[in-house]
Amino acid sequence: MSLIELIAGVEAHEATLIVYNADAAETDALRDHFADRNIRIVDERSAAGPEAFAVLARDGEFVTAVGVDELLPGSGPPRGGGDAGESRRDGTPRAGRAVLDHLDETMFTSYSRADMVSASREIEDRAWRVGDGELHAGFQTLDVLTGETDTYDVLGEKTDLDVHAYAADEGNAPDVEHYTVHVGRTAEIRETWFVAYDGGGLDEAKCALLAEERASGEFYGFWSYDPETVDEIIDYLTEEYGPAADDARENGEANRRDNTGEDDNADGSDNADENDDTGRSR
Numbered sequence: 001m002s003l004i005e006l007i008a009g010v011e012a013h014e015a016t017l018i019v020y021n022a023d024a025a026e027t028d029a030l031r032d033h034f035a036d037r038n039i040r041i042v043d044e045r046s047a048a049g050p051e052a053f054a055v056l057a058r059d060g061e062f063v064t065a066v067g068v069d070e071l072l073p074g075s076g077p078p079r080g081g082g083d084a085g086e087s088r089r090d091g092t093p094r095a096g097r098a099v100l101d102h103l104d105e106t107m108f109t110s111y112s113r114a115d116m117v118s119a120s121r122e123i124e125d126r127a128w129r130v131g132d133g134e135l136h137a138g139f140q141t142l143d144v145l146t147g148e149t150d151t152y153d154v155l156g157e158k159t160d161l162d163v164h165a166y167a168a169d170e171g172n173a174p175d176v177e178h179y180t181v182h183v184g185r186t187a188e189i190r191e192t193w194f195v196a197y198d199g200g201g202l203d204e205a206k207c208a209l210l211a212e213e214r215a216s217g218e219f220y221g222f223w224s225y226d227p228e229t230v231d232e233i234i235d236y237l238t239e240e241y242g243p244a245a246d247d248a249r250e251n252g253e254a255n256r257r258d259n260t261g262e263d264d265n266a267d268g269s270d271n272a273d274e275n276d277d278t279g280r281s282r
Contacts, residue, residue: 003192006233007212010105010222011038015058017099018042022052022068029072030054038107038222039099056099063102071099105226111211111219116193119209119223123195124155126207132160133200136237140190140213143171145181153178160200166241182241189241193219196233206230 001009017039019027027043034041039056052068111119120137127135135155139145145167156163156178163179168190173181184190192212199205208230211221224230 001232001236003188003194003210003233003236004212006229006236007192007210007221010224010229011107013038013058013105015039015056015063016042018044018055018057019068020044020046020049020053020055022054026052026068026072030068033071033073034099036108036110038105054099056102064099066099105222105224105229107220107222108211109220111221113217113219116209116211116219120193120195123197123207123209123223124151126205127161127197127200128155128158130161130197130200130202130205131158133205134162134164134198134234136164136166136194136196136234138166138189138192138194140168140193141170142167142173142183146171146174149174149176152176155179164237164242166194166237184241186240193221194233194237196230196237198230198234199227203227208233 015038017030017034019030019041022030022043024043027041031041053065054068054071055065056063108115124135124137127133137152139148145165148165152163152165153176155161156176164182165176165179166182166184166189169183169185170190173183192210194208194210196208196210197206199207206227207223207225209221209223210233211219214220
């Protein structure tokens with residue numbers, strides 16, 4: 001599954017938040033609050049149900065239920081106590097955790113480059129603190145990667161942290177000391193932004209960010225703390241763009257050159273002239 005297909009798969013896996021017997025203003029506030037999440041808000045009325053109550057469902061199955069006042073930011077402490085000011089590591093207010101803690105992948109829309117840099121730094125910081133494992137990051141082009149060379153050299157100085165950078169062949173390759181650069185020749189490397197950390201052997205430390213640039217400077221994608229999703233991203237990158245993939249491409253090109261040379265010798269000068277007409281080197 002390609003990087004673009006991974007994004008589409010998470011996008012299709014939409015959750016539904018059914019809001020029962022809430023004021024229209026509260027429902028609108030929830031839509032605004034979760035606007036950059038992969039959650040559809042549905043307003044329902046029930047004569048038998050409680051006031052301002054919400055049910056989270058995914059693929060038609062119940063996930064959790066919660067009072068609306070626990071979801072709205074700035075509405076005061078939730079029922080049953082708790083610190084409304086507490087925040088997640090990604091900056092989401094405590095009020096949203098009742099829903100967001102049940103989502104392994106969190107979609108976002110229209111992130112700017114500044115937003116993407118901020119989210120990337122969080123994953124890079126985790127990899128630095130753990131100091132072990134593999135960190136994979138896509139920079140779209142070599143020109144962009146050049147601007148991050150110092151940051152990634154510092155990350156790569158961690159003895160047990162194996163750092164890999166990916167970029168399309170646009171611009172000059174930077175001089176690097178402590179990490180590996182993979183030059184991708186596919187459109188997805190140019191069109192996506194990703195950072196994935198394998199947790200250094202700890203499932204709870206695994207995290208990834210993957211987004212597609214659908215308009216200039218606007219990114220649509222997701223971040224994930226699900227170990228299987230993180231593993232899938234890293235496995236794909238390793239298979240498609242890692243050393244084994246590079247060797248396979250080089251061997252394939254060498255075999256094609258050898259086969260072309262054999263055909264030229266076998267078919268004689270007429271075929272060689274034909275090859276010259278097509279621009280193929282002998």
